Amino acid sequence: MELPRHYNENRLVLMVQEPTIIFSYWELSRGQWESLGDERFLVLRLYTTGSNRVSTVLKEVSLPPFTNDWYFRNVLPEHTYHAELGYYGPEGEFYPLLRSNKVVTPRTRPVEGMVRFLKVKTVILDTTNKDTAEEQGDSNAFWGGYSSMDLVHRS
Structure with missing residues (x-):
């Protein structure tokens, strides 16, 4: 088409x-x-x-x-x-x-200082009408966050 x-x-x-x-x-x-x-x-x-x-x-x-x-x-x-x-x-x-x-328009220079990543709660909807992963007992309800220093040390 x-x-x-x-x-x-x-x-x-x-x-x-x-x-x-x-x-x-x-x-x-x-x-x-x-x-x-x-x-x-x-x-x-x-x-x-x-x-x-x-x-x-x-x-x-x-x-x-x-x-x-x-x-x-x-x-x-x-x-x-x-x-x-x-x-x-x-x-x-x-x-x-x-x-x-x-x-x-985005910046052209790097961000100064330490960059931190926040923990984010995931929301999962399923057919049982439970609203969140927490309520479903899912242990992966939160994504872990890392600082820029953690990322450097993990390389």
Whole structure:
């Protein structure tokens, strides 16, 4: 079975590929394309959100015709981003059509200090309607955790 080339949906998605690269893809429904007309050139804006929760335009791309994805390179690690796909009106105002999800780029430096792993309680549901492994008398109800020092010594 072959996947369809289009789903006729309006969607803009961001995905972090690396700490300094964000991939975006989008689709506009047939109705959305028809409402734009022939003279609208799409623009993709990438926003970053600071600690004060104010979004600022970081990059803006005038998209070539028939483009439905874009890579933003050289973004900053440990920052929050979102995007908008839109166009400029005759007076120079930006009209957004789609807004993406928010993504956070990962750090590029190692975590300093000792890393500790927490014990996690496993929950098991079975046909007898008992809620947890503890209630079932399972001795493996908890996963053991190790500190980074334990992991080094176990190697």
